[in-house]
Amino acid sequence: MRGVSRNGTVRIAIAGLGKMGIMHTSMIQAIEGAEVAALVEPSGGLGKQVASMGVDVKTYPDIHTCLKEARPDGVIVSTPQFTHRSLAEACLEAGVAVLTEKPLAHTVEDARAMLEAAKQKPDVPAGVGYMLAHNPLFDEAARLVREGGLGEVKSCRASCFLSQVFKPSVGWTFTKDKAGGGVVINSGSHLLYVIQKIMGGVAGVQARSSGVHNPVEDTFGALVDFESGAWGTINISWSVPGYEFQTHDLMIEGTNGTIEVGNEVLRVWLVDERAGYSKGWTEKRRSETEPKAALSLSPDYCGDEFFLEDQDFVRAIAERRQPKVGWEEGLRVQLFLDALYRSAEARDYVSVER
């Protein structure tokens, strides 16, 4: 693996300057001990616009030239998912740490290939941007389930809603070949990550989907069987009103109580005191729970989590370790996604591949 720069500053290149690329650029600028070393974007206009926001670094038209000339310590890949594999493999090949935006790829095939490539370079940090991993409320919900706070877990209800798509839309996000699907892979994959984190592995699914306005799915529902024997339901849509910011909500039921957890609040109700929680209701707000970000662009939608995710990547490079969410977990989400899409298409029960 390439070492950290001589002055101790971790130098990060940002590949892809859409909405997420600009967000990552600003976060890296704000993280102590890190700096933006270069930008990668084939569209010259985007490079100029980001430079005018206050980033005085060179914009490269391709990743290979950037890796060769700018020699960054790490690259954040915030391009459309169908480009993740080639960019990430170029970074690994050069021994440069890489954090891809979610999902890991647009197909299981690409995700598997990326994981195989990463295994060949075990010392190179390789992460994926499931930023809810950095929200301590979901960590706490997972701990409660793991330590038996809920007793035997029976079921969960999970939803992800956003008010975004109310007409036929254009762009790669709405193209199956490039995005891999619609609302589930583009928005709901965060929820799928969290479901597996809390509930454990998924055995099989029975799913249905509809394109309300687009050829890709705009609304989605599924019944899920977990390896533990518990079951759950999932509802995901980006075509419902009242959700200016994307929500991720789970309700988990067990023999000793329930957990409701979302971006902002964790509510626990227990029949009997257990796992550090008293009987009855306990509520924790994200804004009052550590860790918090030193700087946030948008606390209403996971601003702390984006900062903490990038900070974790920078620290992983400096400490020569893997990021909090690695590509094995990224592939697990991809296999879950794949089963959901296969089931929706076949309108039949589908087992999750291993």
Add this chain to the structure above:
Amino acid sequence: MGGDLLSTRRMLSGGKPGEARAGARHSTSAHFARPAMMQAALEHARAEGMDQVVSIGEARLFEALQAAGNRAPQILPIVPNIQGFMREAVEHGIVGAGIQRVRRMGLAPLMGLGVRGVTRLPRLAQRDFPTMLLCFIELELADFRSFDPPAIFLQAQVTDLALAMDNPRILAAFVDAVRRLSGGAPGFMTHNFGRLAEKCAIWGLPLGAAISPWEETGAGMRPDRTMCEKALEETGAALWGDRSGHVEAPGEAERKYLRRTGASGFLRDDNAALGLDEAERLPVAV
């Protein structure tokens, strides 16, 4: 300015992060879709002593303000309307959304900005972000001119982007536009008050008014509560504590913290501020 400010955020967006349940969000959204309900909320807030309302510019707000007449609070604009812009960016990308917005303005409004508008065309063609932002701000300010606002706030994500990017040009452009085009004072919404105070001092920018998270638990106060309190003491800015996410009205303990730290009041959109009684909301099946 002093006392609590009303926020229209919940009225215009139909929900807030604290309202985790779908039923509550949909109910709020449906309730305030009726201009008469928005007018009623404005009049209620004024009657409760909130003499000013902080808002982005939207047609139904202007309609409600006009209908309420002098029973409505005075408006303090938030510019630019970044939420609308980001919605377009999902489909068209950041640059695409910017270009679409400039195109929608047409040449006439750009010319209407005077010599400055014309001289900006080359920079707009170069996709210079501060220039593009300045055009949006100036055009949105024009919508508020007839209300003669005593203060205008820069939207939080723009303030915080400038802080993250360490770019004084963005904030300076806003201050300059407000001074040139209105009789109001420039203010900043931010989630990073400590850093804002530090940077304003370094960049030589005025920090007369700000809206930022402010509560005794330190929730949302960045980089931390101690730094924020120190920054407020040193700058002497008028600061309103943003209570986004709270459904209940501020209690006496919160008021006490406000007074102790020298903050001016709260930015409120809780049920009591909006005159929103659960029983009065439209029934919505979810």
